[in-house]
Amino acid sequence: MSRSSPSTWPPEVPPPPSPRPRSPHRTCEAPPPGKNSVQDASTAIAVDKRYKGIIDVLVRVPKEQGFTALWRGNLANVIRYFPTQALNFAFKDTYKKLFLAGYDKKKDFWKFFAGNLASGGAAGATSLCFVYPLDFARTRLAADVGKAESREFKGLADCLVKIAKSDGPIGLYRGFFVSVQGIIIYRAAYFGMFDTAKMVFASEKKLNFFMAWAIAQVVTVGSGILSYPWDTVRRRMMMQSGRKDILYKNTWDCAVKIVKNEGMSAMFKGALSNVFRGTGGALVLAIYDEIQKYLH
Numbered sequence: 001m002s003r004s005s006p007s008t009w010p011p012e013v014p015p016p017p018s019p020r021p022r023s024p025h026r027t028c029e030a031p032p033p034g035k036n037s038v039q040d041a042s043t044a045i046a047v048d049k050r051y052k053g054i055i056d057v058l059v060r061v062p063k064e065q066g067f068t069a070l071w072r073g074n075l076a077n078v079i080r081y082f083p084t085q086a087l088n089f090a091f092k093d094t095y096k097k098l099f100l101a102g103y104d105k106k107k108d109f110w111k112f113f114a115g116n117l118a119s120g121g122a123a124g125a126t127s128l129c130f131v132y133p134l135d136f137a138r139t140r141l142a143a144d145v146g147k148a149e150s151r152e153f154k155g156l157a158d159c160l161v162k163i164a165k166s167d168g169p170i171g172l173y174r175g176f177f178v179s180v181q182g183i184i185i186y187r188a189a190y191f192g193m194f195d196t197a198k199m200v201f202a203s204e205k206k207l208n209f210f211m212a213w214a215i216a217q218v219v220t221v222g223s224g225i226l227s228y229p230w231d232t233v234r235r236r237m238m239m240q241s242g243r244k245d246i247l248y249k250n251t252w253d254c255a256v257k258i259v260k261n262e263g264m265s266a267m268f269k270g271a272l273s274n275v276f277r278g279t280g281g282a283l284v285l286a287i288y289d290e291i292q293k294y295l296h
Helices: 024-029 031-044 054-065 067-071 074-099 109-143 156-167 169-173 176-201 209-238 251-262 264-268 271-276 278-295
Strands: none
Touching (some): 074 109, 074 176, 156 169, 176 278
């Protein structure tokens, strides 16, 4: 495969899932992210063997690879969950003090809104620096399909060690910059729009849990769809680490080739499953908000 070859992907290493952090419920939600990997790769598979959608993937993967294949890569997902969530919320509160200092949420609405977006985006980008290798490993493991003997990696540690040996530590950060762009957009919308929406609809003291959850649900789905094209490019770039055949020169080249050869809809392949599993992220946001009321 050359650098100028069409935007197809080797069927044995399909691009993987999307990166939205959650946890015990992440184990229950694991099949949809794992499904994203396989569905996103179906363009590289023979036409008669391609996956037709979410249901087709969920039916065929257990049949062809075993039921546990739906959870491949979930260990890395669970391990990274707690530090990711802790860092995201801690950094968000720190950046809010920095970006919102001196602004009144009623008199300076647009400055307040921009400050919320900035604090959310900065929190997501900062947290990503610490947990990216685990996110990288989850992505590669979820895409490492097939039976045990034919897989590239034996597990989480094996994946991290092999990539670090072949590409150096920098290999574990392949796709990092496009990930930062995507996470800034996602977290800016996720945190910024939620905090601003709370202020618009009701004062925080009067906003009940179910209203907060409803707002969080809309924000989670919206931010996930908005940032999904960056997520798609990120996954494709991640898959190049440790491989001799390089398909994409950089993130821009990757995005252009995907749209040119697969169509704009390819940028959103797998986004529907993110909508289905967005409830977890919405609950995390609403519960955190409820806890904050009692702490203050």
